[in-house]
Amino acid sequence: RxxxxxxxxxxxxxxxxxxxxxxxxxxxxxxxxxxxxxxxxxxxxxxxxxxxxxxxxxxxxxxxxxxxxxxxxxxxxxxxxxxxxxxxxxxxxxxxxxxxxxxxxxxxxxxxxxxMTTLDELDEMFHKRAGGGSFFSLLFGGREERKEIDPETRMRVDKLVKDAVEEGKAEIIPGVLFIDEIHMLDIESFSFLNRALESELAPIVIMASNRGFAKIRGTDIVSPHGMPLDLLDRLLIIPTEPYKPEEIKEILKIRAREENIEIEDDALELLTRLGAEISLRYAIQLMAPAWERAKIHDRSKINVEDIESARGRFASIEESVKHLREWEEKFMK
The missing domain is CATH 2.40.50.360 (RuvBL1 DNA/RNA binding domain)
Incomplete structure (x- = not known):
């Protein structure tokens, strides 16, 4: 700013x-x-x-x-x-x-x-001023394929922003970068991320992973969450716990409200039990076919029969694995 x-x-x-x-x-x-x-x-x-x-x-x-x-x-x-x-x-x-x-x-x-501007917009502006645009774009104003910003341009932008902040002419509003499935990055990406976090202009980075001990991609090193230990050492780790039944019930209520789905209390209790015993995702996914069945029978709310009907037609991941093992010889390999 x-x-x-x-x-x-x-x-x-x-x-x-x-x-x-x-x-x-x-x-x-x-x-x-x-x-x-x-x-x-x-x-x-x-x-x-x-x-x-x-x-x-x-x-x-x-x-x-x-x-x-x-x-x-x-x-x-x-x-x-x-x-x-x-x-x-x-x-x-x-x-x-x-x-x-x-x-x-x-x-x-x-x-x-x-x-209000972003560092990316400043990088683009300085890149074009330094002759980063193609001859076609200069003559005809056409859009060209975006290229990587060179380190010299980024250094000039960082110096401009730093001087403006020190003089009181600007202030930095840190952005938020959310990286899901962080364990999918390889060792080179982790090295770049580790260096980028040291910058004064680095955003707030939130990483999410559902892995335990796993190999870091590109190496044979087994590490917690599939991430290098030196990167983990500089992070604030937020532990997560399985959802409690009352939390699952509240999430199902919110999802039903967002999807404009009406559901009876008994059916909601059944979905809550399925979410606790199997998984929350499975319970949420059952709501859509159950709602379609309720509309076919001219009902404005999902009842227990709708949930049980959808439950009988769509298997959970555990049931699917059991089915594959039982009929393993019948499937192609």
Missing amino acids: FRENRWVLEGVVEKFEPHFTQHPYNPYQRIVKEAKITLRTKNEKATYTVGPSVAQEMISKGVKEGLVIMIDKEGGHVSVLGVSKEATEAQYDIGRIPTVDIPEGPVEKQREFIY
């Missing part, structure tokens, strides 16, 4: 008079030479003369009497904030200009602007 204080001219337009002159190369065309504009606030009124570029931008944005505008005094950028409540501006259903109050205070004032 970058903060910048800039001098601006802000007020309602009382008079806008553009002055035109003959085009130096085309006698049949006139171009804007300058313009005079009078801005008014609740406390002050002032008249300014603007150059051709600012005057042309005002004309292109339809600046006229009654509009509340803001002009960047240094860069000359013009922003239309809306139409003042005192103006008799025609309102349309489509393309309506918002109605705003007349600004208070002086016309010329200092305002703070806040820009």
Whole structure:
């Protein structure tokens, strides 16, 4: 988040008079030479003369009497904030200009602007400035395949952000990176992640894994959760426990509410028992076929018969494994 204080001219337009002159190369065309504009606030009124570029931008944005505008005094950028409540501006259903109050205070004032951006966007901008774009994109503005940002560009961006933070012009809002199935990364990915976490601009990283002792991919080393020990040593580990029956019941209620499914209390108790004995995922997955059966029988709620019918048609993982072992010789290998 970058903060910048800039001098601006802000007020309602009382008079806008553009002055035109003959085009130096085309006698049949006139171009804007300058313009005079009078801005008014609740406390002050002032008249300014603007150059051709600012005057042309005002004309292109339809600046006229009654509009509340803001002009960047240094860069000359013009922003239309809306139409003042005192103006008799025609309102349309489509393309309506918002109605705003007349600004208070002086016309010329200092305002703070806040820009939200990400490190990735800054990397892209610096990469293009350094000539990272292709010749085709420079000529025709076409989109090219995104390439890896080089380390030098990242170092320049990091220095820019660090200097801005030290000067009080910016503040870092750390992002959150969630990596599920972290054990699927190989040793090279873990090395990169370990180094990236040492950066001052590193986001908050949340990793999830359901593995116990497993081999780190790319090695023969067996480690907890399939992760290197030096990376585990710098993490805060949150232990998890199996869901209790009352927690399973509450999760099923939330899922039913999100899916707009009505379920009777007895059926909910049966699903809770299945979730505790087999798995929560299996209990949640039974809700969809049970709900379809209830709708076929013109019922607005799932009952116990619907759950038992779905239970008889769809096997759990334990039942599927038992079935495979029983009929192993009949399956292809």
